[in-house]
Amino acid sequence: MIPLMLVLGFRTYKRRGFRLWIPLFLVWLLLLPLVLVLLPFAFLGLALMRVNPFRALLTGWQIFTGLKGTHIEVEDGNALVWIRIY
Amino acid sequence: MNEERRRILEMLSTGKITTEEADRLLLALGSQQVSGSAATSSEPVVKAPPRYLRVMVEDHSDESNGGHTQVNIRVPMQLLRAGVRLAGLIPAQAQIRVNEALQEQGINFDLSHLKPENLEELVNQLSDLTVDVDDHDTKVRVFCE
Numbered sequence: 001m002i003p004l005m006l007v008l009g010f011r012t013y014k015r016r017g018f019r020l021w022i023p024l025f026l027v028w029l030l031l032l033p034l035v036l037v038l039l040p041f042a043f044l045g046l047a048l049m050r051v052n053p054f055r056a057l058l059t060g061w062q063i064f065t066g067l068k069g070t071h072i073e074v075e076d077g078n079a080l081v082w083i084r085i086y
Numbered sequence: 087m088n089e090e091r092r093r094i095l096e097m098l099s100t101g102k103i104t105t106e107e108a109d110r111l112l113l114a115l116g117s118q119q120v121s122g123s124a125a126t127s128s129e130p131v132v133k134a135p136p137r138y139l140r141v142m143v144e145d146h147s148d149e150s151n152g153g154h155t156q157v158n159i160r161v162p163m164q165l166l167r168a169g170v171r172l173a174g175l176i177p178a179q180a181q182i183r184v185n186e187a188l189q190e191q192g193i194n195f196d197l198s199h200l201k202p203e204n205l206e207e208l209v210n211q212l213s214d215l216t217v218d219v220d221d222h223d224t225k226v227r228v229f230c231e
Contacts, residue, residue: 051175059171066165069138073158 003068005086012079136213136230147223171202
């Protein structure tokens, strides 16, 4: 399953902050035509580098789908920033 | 309430451990009890494969300047699997250079030995992995969940 939503959060020590919900499924829809246009060039480039393009694209897809569930949180005592991918 | 559970909660209430540590200890205690009861019932326990790799870093070295730094990262195992497959795509010439760079850093590891077919075994072994590094000011914990 591809990542559908990205949440970017920020909170200061005084509890002021925001949470930004980015609908990734809309971003993917917008990027899809561009990906389709660039795909032949990617195949060509990978073939020139003697890398199996099908295997490379499959791995790329697995990385893309594997992003779902990623959670990164950094706090420095004054502020907290976090990114979650759903 | 049994004795171990009571001790964990007491340590939490006195501030000796954090809520996350208490949570992990209680979970570990629960799994021990489950495996213990399974052992008595002579049924094999099927351990669920880990889904995430967690890296937690706490740095208290900068507390004099207003606080500590805390990093909490959760990486899906699927992403790690894909990363290993990506390593398999690295051209041979680049692999040699990477191996040389690793050896310069004192890491004797050959990237070509990292094969996708050994991946599941590696991931299954990771479920038992817990790395705790406690320095005076810094604490690093790596575990799977």
